Amino acid sequence: MSLRIFHIVFIVASVLLSLFVAVWGFRTYAAEHDRGAFALAALFAFVGVALVAYGVKAYGKLKEL
Numbered sequence: 001m002s003l004r005i006f007h008i009v010f011i012v013a014s015v016l017l018s019l020f021v022a023v024w025g026f027r028t029y030a031a032e033h034d035r036g037a038f039a040l041a042a043l044f045a046f047v048g049v050a051l052v053a054y055g056v057k058a059y060g061k062l063k064e065l
Helices: 003-030 036-063
Strands: none
Touching: 003 036
């Protein structure tokens, strides 16, 4: 597996993990009304979106190699 493919797979795995944690936090907030769970969910939702933007940019750059 090349470094380029590994990088793309790692970004996809990171996006999926961050979105899983965001959903988990939102579900915990809905059940328990815990502000910490909501903050965790919001943070990981933002990280997931940022990772998608980074992945698109990285894919464009890595495509040239």
